[in-house]
Amino acid sequence: MTFRSLAQRAVDTACARGAGYADVRFERGRSERAEVRNGVVAALDDATSTGFGLRALVDGCWGFAASDDLSEAGVDLIAGRAVELARAGAAVARKRFGEIPSDAHVDCYATPVERDPATVALGERVALLLDAERSLHVDPRISVGRAWIDLWRTDKEFYSSNGAEIAQTLQQTGSGISALAVGVGDVQDRTFPGDVGLYQTGGWEIVEAARLRENAQRIGEEAVQLLDAPQCPHGEFDIILGGSQVSLQIHESCGHAAELDRVLGWEANFSGVSFLDPAQLGMLQYGSKHVTIVIDNTLPRGLATVGYDDEGTKSGRSDIVREGLLAGFEMSRDTARLIGRKSNACVRAQSWEFIPMIRMCNLNLLPGTLPFEALFEDVRDGIYMESNRSWSIDDHRLNFQFGCEIGWEIKNGKRGRMLKNPTYAGVTPRFWNSCDAIADERSWLAWGTPNCGKGEPMQSGRTAQCAAPARFRNVTVGAGYRG
Amino acid sequence: MDSAEREELVQRVVARSKADATEALLYEEDFGLTRFTHGAIHQNVxxxxxxxxxxxxxxxxxxxAETNHLADVGIDASLERACEIARLAPPDPELPxxxxxxxxxxxxxxxxxxxARASAEDRARVVxxxxxxxxxxxxxxxxxxxTSSGGITLANSSGTVQSHDGTDSGxxxxxxxxxxxxxxxRYxxxxxxxxxxxxxxxAARKALASADPITLEPGEYTVIMEPPAFGEIMGYIAGHFSAQAYDEGSSFFSGRLxxxxxxxxxxxxxxxxxxxxVGMPFDFEGVPTERVRLFDRGTASGLVTDSRWAAKLGRPNTGHALPEPNSAGPQPRHLVVQPGTExxxxxxxxxxxxxxxxxLWYVRTVDQRQTIVTGMTRDGTFLIENGKLTKGVRNLRFNQSITEALQRCTFSRELARTASYSYAMVVPSVRFERFTFSSATDF
Incomplete structure (x- = not known):
């Protein structure tokens, strides 16, 4: 049977067993990873997984069941199971969050791809990795070199009992290199691009854009130089963060804080809550006037770009922070209704086995007007930091401490000597209000995060934070090493 | 599938393979989770x-190659794909x-x-x-x-067959x-x-006892951590006992076993x-997992290995392989801290x-060799004065070397299983005589 006919059977069965609404998502996922580590292949995998997950709504409560059994009997079993789960929840629930959606789309979407990775021979992929990894070994102190490529293709079809039929083909691609240098009682690592590699939607062109071969020698040299570099000082400094670190800063201190399920306490026991409150919309000075952060799930190359989310809501663009003021949240249908808004298509599931939930998508800090180099001109005594190494933020998303792989002194507007172990700390709104410049669109990039953890059972999400380097004034630096 | 069915399938895979050597791993899981908030079950899966x-x-x-299409046609396609990939891969001179x-x-x-039989209704009753x-x-x-149940079965062309069934609840x-x-x-x-x-x-008593918390100045304190907190800390030192980390220089005791x-x-x-x-008694190469003493009365005394690292370092294979090949190397998966007497x-x-x-929350490594970690307290932090809990305390951020903290510590005699960020372990409560907090919050 086709997915379409199985889907009809699934939602019909769920409704016949008592669901007021049901939707089902069939997925065929393919994940290819190639990794070279110290000249040896550490991964050369091709994994496929096919299955479906069904949500049933009974008496305002959801049940979700999933299986790899694509037979008619398997579909019947899972439809009935989802209804049973919903009914079991309804029996003890003091509140109900679910309602039948009012809209239903019939559409299809495919990631724009310039060069289909399937046309790139496996031998060519491995040759690139072997070359790049070899170039990292510039010194005997490079103990570990790594180079990797991830290719993810997902074909998914979404159907609902109120008529939605959405077919999507998504292609996500990533690659990177890293070098670990070992000295006396010290290890230092450098990663490129950013801190996890370059991950975007698209095909082989994303691997080519990463320019692994061209940067490997420099990355290896920097890892070794860090062993002998002076320790980053402790104190208050103006700092400039590289684009990938700004991306991490957005992810942790804005992206997660603005997930409406957290704000409402739905993640309280694990990922935590949020310092934000719907009553602060339009009132809270989240950042300086330079700070505008938007959700844009239509952005070309954004790692989270899709046509529709996993509730069947069409992707679009909306504000989270507009010129410093809190303007919105990342929302699902049920959470949006609780604050009188409509979903902005931020619901994702890791794969067919997982329940859809609010996930950070493409969350973009809009670029400023200064060339990157001009950010340095107005700094007398500061630190420039690149590539995240350590990241921690409290369960309200306020008190953070981040460490970077590499830093440089800034003296009188000029970048100076290299510094090791840079860390900085702050409190979210105070930090974003200290932002006084963001570099322009020439250094703005869709930085993807391929492994964002959230939910129970834990789901790994693929998000993006598009960012350019930015400058922040009077920031606490060095706390990680001073206690 | 029961274990006999899984065994029949993996042996069929090995028998159908045209490769020089073949390993088949079959994982099966039936997983249920009921998640709740604000008097509602919002994720019931x-x-x-x-x-x-x-x-x-x-x-x-x-x-x-990996698949969940287990008909012969799916198995043959995956076997063919695995062989095709292997033929294109560079040779591995150290392949065990x-x-x-x-x-x-x-x-x-x-x-x-x-x-294994627990239902959604059973979970809802607990909720x-x-x-x-x-x-x-x-x-x-x-x-x-x-609640969950699952099984894993491995067979390879060298004649190894291993199978394990397990359940879990939490x-x-x-x-x-x-x-x-x-x-x-509770797990x-x-x-x-x-x-x-x-x-x-x-949990309710903790919430009530920590109401109207006070703010404490950051600095050095004597700290007692209950198992969920101590387990988070220990999760960040386990990987140092991997033979790979030790040999490559990223372990705190590299070269100093x-x-x-x-x-x-x-x-x-x-x-x-x-x-x-209780866990799977063999590793992902099918080698029985040995009990390894990692710290022995304060001394770094053991390394966990897999077949590659055992051969490379000339050490016994302790059976701690992840699915091969991989980048992480062998890993401890079932830490147990020996309890104290009090x-x-x-x-x-x-x-x-x-x-x-x-x-604790969001513990992350700041410095690998110095074992410095940072993180936050959460969900029940208390001031102890003259041997009694006196007040709730607003949450604090710490930056602390784990090995330094373990130099002066005392363990309780009660043990509990806790699920840290990465995996489960068995630990007591611990009192660290000196633990460094770097900043405070207003919640």
Whole structure:
């Protein structure tokens, strides 16, 4: 049977067993990873997984069941199971969050791809990795070199009992290199691009854009130089963060804080809550006037770009922070209704086995007007930091401490000597209000995060934070090493 | 599938393979989780999946293919793909042969029928009891109740066949008041150990006792950590005992095996058969997992290995492989910290001034070689004065070297299984004489 006919059977069965609404998502996922580590292949995998997950709504409560059994009997079993789960929840629930959606789309979407990775021979992929990894070994102190490529293709079809039929083909691609240098009682690592590699939607062109071969020698040299570099000082400094670190800063201190399920306490026991409150919309000075952060799930190359989310809501663009003021949240249908808004298509599931939930998508800090180099001109005594190494933020998303792989002194507007172990700390709104410049669109990039953890059972999400380097004034630096 | 069906399938895979050597791993899981918040069950899930992972070796080269399409056509396609990948891979001069081991049996208590049979209604009843415990004190509850069963079977062309069935269950509850929160957890292979009323009440008492918290200045404190907090910390030192990390220089004791780094009361094992955390008795190469003494009375005394690293370093294979090939190297998966002699309550009673920490959040490594980690307290932090808990304390951020903290510490005699960020372990409560906090919050 086709997915379409199985889907009809699934939602019909769920409704016949008592669901007021049901939707089902069939997925065929393919994940290819190639990794070279110290000249040896550490991964050369091709994994496929096919299955479906069904949500049933009974008496305002959801049940979700999933299986790899694509037979008619398997579909019947899972439809009935989802209804049973919903009914079991309804029996003890003091509140109900679910309602039948009012809209239903019939559409299809495919990631724009310039060069289909399937046309790139496996031998060519491995040759690139072997070359790049070899170039990292510039010194005997490079103990570990790594180079990797991830290719993810997902074909998914979404159907609902109120008529939605959405077919999507998504292609996500990533690659990177890293070098670990070992000295006396010290290890230092450098990663490129950013801190996890370059991950975007698209095909082989994303691997080519990463320019692994061209940067490997420099990355290896920097890892070794860090062993002998002076320790980053402790104190208050103006700092400039590289684009990938700004991306991490957005992810942790804005992206997660603005997930409406957290704000409402739905993640309280694990990922935590949020310092934000719907009553602060339009009132809270989240950042300086330079700070505008938007959700844009239509952005070309954004790692989270899709046509529709996993509730069947069409992707679009909306504000989270507009010129410093809190303007919105990342929302699902049920959470949006609780604050009188409509979903902005931020619901994702890791794969067919997982329940859809609010996930950070493409969350973009809009670029400023200064060339990157001009950010340095107005700094007398500061630190420039690149590539995240350590990241921690409290369960309200306020008190953070981040460490970077590499830093440089800034003296009188000029970048100076290299510094090791840079860390900085702050409190979210105070930090974003200290932002006084963001570099322009020439250094703005869709930085993807391929492994964002959230939910129970834990789901790994693929998000993006598009960012350019930015400058922040009077920031606490060095706390990680001073206690 | 039962284990006999899984065994038949993996042996069929190996028999159909045209590779020089073949390993087939079959994972099966039936997983249920009921998640709740604000008096509602908002995520009520059950999923089932079976995954076949094939490792094919051709001319000293490795290819891996994975599928959940288990009909012969799916198996043959994956075998063909694994061989095709292997033929295109570069040769691996250090590739060890596939394991050839005797069958090993799971310890008692790994599989409990009552857990495997637990239903959504059973989980909902536990949730209802938690709601009752919170509402009795004017608190709202958030957390989950989970039950799962699964099996893993491995066969390879060197004649190894291993199979394991296991169950698991767990409960995690956070009770929430206007100015404070409290946490409790319980994990067991046997769902009958999961008690919503008891855990709901423990979490509620913590929330109530930490209401209207005070702000403390950051600095050095004596700190008692309960198992959920201490487990988070220990999760960040486990990887240092990997033979790979040791040899490549990223372990705190690289090149210094056999030297003392922490207090002589610190003994830590990796023990897959511990009754509080019974796990799979073999690794992902099919090699029986040995009990390894990692710290012996303060001395870094052991490394965990897999077939590659055992051969490379000339050490015994302890059976700690992840699915091969991989980048992480062998890893401990079942840490057990040897308990002390005093009770948890005695640790508190003997503390003149300090902090009791119930749980940590977002612990991350700041410096690998110095074992410095940062993170936050959450869900029940208390001031101890003259041996008694006197006030709730607003949450604090710490930056602390783990090995330095373990140089002066005392363990309780009670042990508990906790689920850290990465995996489960068995730990006591601990009192660290010096633990460094770097900043405070206003919640």
């Amino acid at each position: 059950r999923s089932q999946n079976v995954t076949l992972r094939i490792r094919a070796i051709v001319d000293g080269r490795t290819g891996v 042969p596939l394991s050839s081991t005797q069958r090993t049996t799971s310890s008692d208590g790994a599989y409990v029928e009552a857990t 209802g009891a938690i709601f009752d415990a919170g509402e009795a004190h004017g608190l709202w509850s958030a957390g989950y109740v989970t 409960l995690n509850v956070k009770q929430n008041g206007p100015s404070s929160t409290g946490f409790a957890e 067991s292979n046997d769902v009958r150990d999961i008690d919503g009323t008891r855990s709901g009440e423990i 056999g030297e003392r780094f922490v207090g002589d009361n610190v003994t830590v094992f990796d023990d897959v058969a511990h009754p509080l955390n 009770t948890h309550d005695e640790l508190i009673a003997q503390t003149e001034r300090g902090l009791l920490v119930s749980r």
